[in-house]
Amino acid sequence: MAIQVSGITKRFGEFTALDAVDLEVKSGELLALLGPSGSGKTTLLRIMAGLEGPDAGSLHLNGEEALGLKPRDRQVGFVFQHYALFRHMTVFDNVAFGLKVRPRGQRPGAAEMRRRVTELLELVQLAPFGSRYPAQLSGGQRQRVALARALAIEPKVLLLDEPFGALDAKVRKELRRWLRKLHDDIHITSVFVTHDQEEALELADRVVVMNQGRIEQIGTPADVYDHPASAFVYEFLGQVNRFDCMVEGGIARVGNGTLAIPTEGGVQGPAVAYVRPHDLGVSPATGGPGRIAGIHVVGPDARIEIDLAGLALEAEMDRERLATLGIVAGDRCSVHIDRARVFAR
């Protein structure tokens, strides 16, 4: 089912959480709402679910106006950040809840209900845990119960609020892969909210980058990473070197001409240049303009801090490359940049 968001605005007192947001979620896709806290992403998700009402704008679910519908009539599955499992019910009863509260005519019989719930518990790999209480499960297991519970009502859309936020790094990664696989199997239109750019880039078909109640960019993960539409997106997605510069004739000059970088786009005059650490080349040079301020080895990669005439830069390379270069902290070096994106200041 497709979701059409048009001109949605939401204010909480003086604070504008969403500022005339337009967004289309295509049927069957897995979409990430990515942004820092306070960017409005969770509010947008809650408006889609009907847990919050917007001050202006319209929302269409599968072509039908949905703002007038109560949450229970929207056929959405919602997975809460802290799971919100019913603590006094067993795992089985949690999953069965959505079926049990249906009006008498639409409620499945006891046998049918048991079959459906068991099927869902098998889908989330929790079949043996039906009689446990949520307090007796691990974080990852609770998350999967929440997912099974949301899927039990056969929703047309699945909405997930920071689905992995409360889990530790290892479980988060496993569950992420598992969710991607699940989505590939059942193809339900899904929207998830995250502040973790790695999660959004790895998991989603398309990423929506949000900032201060507005959408900064919508695109595939490769799109938004390689061609950020704004300075904010550049800074938010991954590590970046940022410096003020003057652009003249397509060449950005930094400081007193310590760096001259060819630029893309037609920006002229004062600007901000962005370079990813892995796009920044370092070579040893006796009497070069830069100095290696420090080297940090993290797993297979090395982060190199460079002091270029008072400008602090960071480069990234793998350890083999570092060994080939043979640089150590304190060495002089030269810096070259092939690619920089500039935005007018």
Add this chain to the structure above:
Amino acid sequence: MPADNTSASSARSESAWVRWTLIGGALLFLALFLLLPLVVVFAEALRRGVDAYWTALTEPDAVAAIQLTLTVAAIAVPANLLFGVAASWCIAKFDFRGKNLLITLIDLPFSVSPVVSGLIYVLLFGMNGLFGPYLRSHGIQIIFAVPGLVLATIFVTFPFVARELIPLMEEQGSDEEEAALVLGASGWQTFWRVTIPNIKWGLLYGVLLCNARAMGEFGAVSVVSGHIRGETNTMPLHVEILYNEYNFVAAFAVASLLAMLALVTLVVKSALEWRFGDELAATRH
């Protein structure tokens, strides 16, 4: 290493005599101020034997007092149950102007002397009170009658249920209610299937405490009662009258019933904690 062991254990625990002095002190205090009075109540009540005890409890005025106390509690406790759930629901689940004022107001009966609470009702509904003339002309009697007793009791026991529930509901938040709504439950279903089960133990505690106080309240009730024997005397008031008449056996006999109420309340509370401890822990997590 032995040396390390001794230092570690002495760092964590006091020497034996300090421990036993503290435990002994606490036990002595308990025995002196809680256990001894309780024993005295029953001992005095049974001083002239079981027959005298039974007679004291079954004479008409005593029976009337017991019935009146049960009636007042039967009205006041459910009223405060409803009020307590409603108040804690709106305080815990919604933000609104004047919320802090409401919380303060709920606590008011705890900070006001019960005698003053009683007087408020006399000033409002008494013969010469604010609504006195109106009530008299319509033949409604509140002060020196059962309605006054009920009102005073409701006022005094007002905070028990709400005080128990507000922190519990605030801690639980409204995520589960939202989950239920998205899953297709109506407001009514959400309330009965999610909200109530999550607060049932806090609710039960609140009701037990509220009930104990409703039956045992003296001050406020004393002001509005008028002490009419067999008509507006609740158990605590009846105890006082008997005592002032030097009828000690009867006074202690009725008092022993109130003491038993306290014991039963404690036992029920402990039994619930013991029986449903796991579930209780689960709802608090």
